[in-house]
Amino acid sequence: QLPQLENIYHALEVPAKKQLAAASRPLLQWTLPATVAQHENQLLESVKSQQFDATYIEQVRVVPSAGRGAAKVEFQLQPDAFATHLLQAADTASVAPSCAAEHVVVEFSSPNIAKPFHVGHLRSTIIGNVLANLHQHLGYSTTRLNYLGDWGTQFGLLALGVQRKQVSDAEMQAAPIETLYNAYVEANKAATDDPTLAQRARDLFTSLEAGTDDTMTAQWQQYRHYTINELTAVYERLGVHFDSYEWESQYSQREISEVLIQLRSAGLLHREQDGREVVVVDQRRVPVIKSDGSTLYLARDIAALLERQRRLQFSRMLYVVDNGQADHFNALFQTAAALDNRLNNKLQHVKFGRIHGMSTRQGKVIFLRDVLNEAREVMREKRNHSATTKANSSMNDELVCDILGVSAVLVNVLKQRRQRDHQFSWDQALQVNGDTGIKLQYTHCRLHSLLDNFKHIQLADIKPSWQLLTQEPSDALDVLYEVARFEQCVWQSKEQLEACVLVNYLFGLCNATSRALKRLPVKQERCPQKQSQRLLLFHAAKRTLKRGMQLLGLKPLNQM
Numbered sequence: 001q002l003p004q005l006e007n008i009y010h011a012l013e014v015p016a017k018k019q020l021a022a023a024s025r026p027l028l029q030w031t032l033p034a035t036v037a038q039h040e041n042q043l044l045e046s047v048k049s050q051q052f053d054a055t056y057i058e059q060v061r062v063v064p065s066a067g068r069g070a071a072k073v074e075f076q077l078q079p080d081a082f083a084t085h086l087l088q089a090a091d092t093a094s095v096a097p098s099c100a101a102e103h104v105v106v107e108f109s110s111p112n113i114a115k116p117f118h119v120g121h122l123r124s125t126i127i128g129n130v131l132a133n134l135h136q137h138l139g140y141s142t143t144r145l146n147y148l149g150d151w152g153t154q155f156g157l158l159a160l161g162v163q164r165k166q167v168s169d170a171e172m173q174a175a176p177i178e179t180l181y182n183a184y185v186e187a188n189k190a191a192t193d194d195p196t197l198a199q200r201a202r203d204l205f206t207s208l209e210a211g212t213d214d215t216m217t218a219q220w221q222q223y224r225h226y227t228i229n230e231l232t233a234v235y236e237r238l239g240v241h242f243d244s245y246e247w248e249s250q251y252s253q254r255e256i257s258e259v260l261i262q263l264r265s266a267g268l269l270h271r272e273q274d275g276r277e278v279v280v281v282d283q284r285r286v287p288v289i290k291s292d293g294s295t296l297y298l299a300r301d302i303a304a305l306l307e308r309q310r311r312l313q314f315s316r317m318l319y320v321v322d323n324g325q326a327d328h329f330n331a332l333f334q335t336a337a338a339l340d341n342r343l344n345n346k347l348q349h350v351k352f353g354r355i356h357g358m359s360t361r362q363g364k365v366i367f368l369r370d371v372l373n374e375a376r377e378v379m380r381e382k383r384n385h386s387a388t389t390k391a392n393s394s395m396n397d398e399l400v401c402d403i404l405g406v407s408a409v410l411v412n413v414l415k416q417r418r419q420r421d422h423q424f425s426w427d428q429a430l431q432v433n434g435d436t437g438i439k440l441q442y443t444h445c446r447l448h449s450l451l452d453n454f455k456h457i458q459l460a461d462i463k464p465s466w467q468l469l470t471q472e473p474s475d476a477l478d479v480l481y482e483v484a485r486f487e488q489c490v491w492q493s494k495e496q497l498e499a500c501v502l503v504n505y506l507f508g509l510c511n512a513t514s515r516a517l518k519r520l521p522v523k524q525e526r527c528p529q530k531q532s533q534r535l536l537l538f539h540a541a542k543r544t545l546k547r548g549m550q551l552l553g554l555k556p557l558n559q560m
Contacts, residue, residue, distance in 0.1 A: 010491035014484045026082040032071040040071050047073055056081050079466035086483050087464040087536040099139040105312055106132040108320035112149035113227045116181050116367045117234055119358045126410055127418055128320035129240045130499040133551045144242045151248035156205030161187030176226035237406055239553035251303045256295050259303045262339050281331045305336045320350045350497050353421035375405025378430055395559055407554050411437030414499040435507045440549055441557050443510040447542035448558040459539055462532045475516040482509045483540045506548045513541045
């Protein structure tokens with residue numbers, strides 16, 4: 001059974017704390033999956049006749065199922081091998097080889113270009129980024145897609161607004177998203193009062209769609225270029241990057257017509273009495289073509305999905321989009337899979353709830369940038385009032401406050417289960433003592449400062465000793481076991497597509513580390529052997545914390 005597991009490395013778990021406290025040796029356990037529970041007896045019996053590698057394993061014990069607890073195989077590990085693996089691990093991440101053949105595409109963020117980067121897009125952006133990071137860390141081939149909305153009649157209004165306001169290229173280049181947004185708002189208001197303007201906007205979009213107006217097409221390309229430049233600056237602050245920016249408009253009428261031909265020949269399109277054409281999904285009639293012959297969003301999304309399958313040959317495609325789009329994705333997945341059965345079980349809508357209450361202290365909220373700037377200002381005020389902030393000429397104050405502010409906002413959002421609606425609170429997000437992004441940064445800085453004071457000691461030359469660690473207060477082994485749990489938490493976070501699994505693990509690691517820093521001082525320790533084991537332990541804690549923070553998109557600080 002064990003070799004059949006694709007990821008045996010992640011199926012082995014570090015037991016709960018009280019179980020470890022009773023054991024004199026480090027343990028790993030494998031819980032029998034429910035799928036093989038009926039063969040429990042013969043499986044557990046066969047374990048006894050297996051040969052295990054004595055370099056790592058001292059003893060193997062089987063624990064039969066009892067009540068609701070599943071059967072387990074318990075591996076008692078060779079203690080020094082266990083300590084060495086954790087404390088002398090390379091600073092680079094190891095890759096689980098079994099995942100490398102799988103290609104995972106994550107589509108996330110995907111704002112509209114005419115609208116400001118709203119806080120509603122924040123959750124898609126940061127959840128999608130963590131999921132892509134987790135897959136990449138685990139060795140999957142990963143592609144990050146940003147599918148930007150730049151299509152539909154509202155873009156005719158946008159073009160009209162730009163014409164009416166006579167926006168210069170310099171204005172557009174200086175603040176594209178805001179300028180486009182203001183032009184759209186102005187034109188929308190004018191078109192509501194004057195139906196001829198609404199018709200003019202529709203005509204502008206029609207000529208854009210048909211590609212008959214070269215000047216307008218060139219202008220549109222330019223706006224998109226400026227928009228990406230501005231978005232990239234916001235993404236950089238959030239620790240986010242993309243492999244590819246794609247546009248709704250890149251799927252032309254010709255490609256969409258091909259999809260309609262496929263849908264018709266597969267007998268999936270049905271004409272209604274009012275002239276619309278629909279697909280039927282779970283007894284719902286979902287429109288694909290309007291009565292005037294123009295296509296709806298679903299047709300474009302099917303075209304995009306089929307084209308991506310051909311171009312990227314993915315094993316899985318994750319769409320990180322809010323709960324409200326569940327019906328749309330259900331229709332997309334079922335219809336696309338009916339056209340191409342290779343897509344069966346490859347597509348997943350990663351849903352999430354809304355964020356409420358994320359506005360600046362003045363109460364206005366449009367741009368995410370305003371929220372991030374606000375977080376930076378609040379951090380600056382806090383630092384100026386803090387008694388412990390030392391003046392430090394080598395630190396870029398603006399950057400440190402920005403990183404702290406962004407860490408606070410990100411972690412406050414990521415620590416919730418994603419499908420829950422989330423009430424954002426500045427007070428909670430910016431606490432140093434609670435479970436916050438500030439706590440992660442603060443712990444990382446403390447560890448950096450401690451290790452920096454002992455940088456003359458070559459840690460690579462120190463041999464980890466289980467015996468010395470067991471003679472320490474229990475806080476030492478608590479930290480060691482937390483470090484041992486890192487890879488299993490990364491795996492569980494990826495399996496559940498829940499960033500909060502990793503976030504809560506990092507809070508636990510910080511708490512165990514803080515207790516150990518109090519109980520296991522390095523500077524005051526007279527015994528050089530104990531001192532060096534403690535340094536190894538705190539180095540492993542820092543390395544693990546740093547890796548986990550980077551998976552969340554945070555930039556770990558060395559000083560704050």
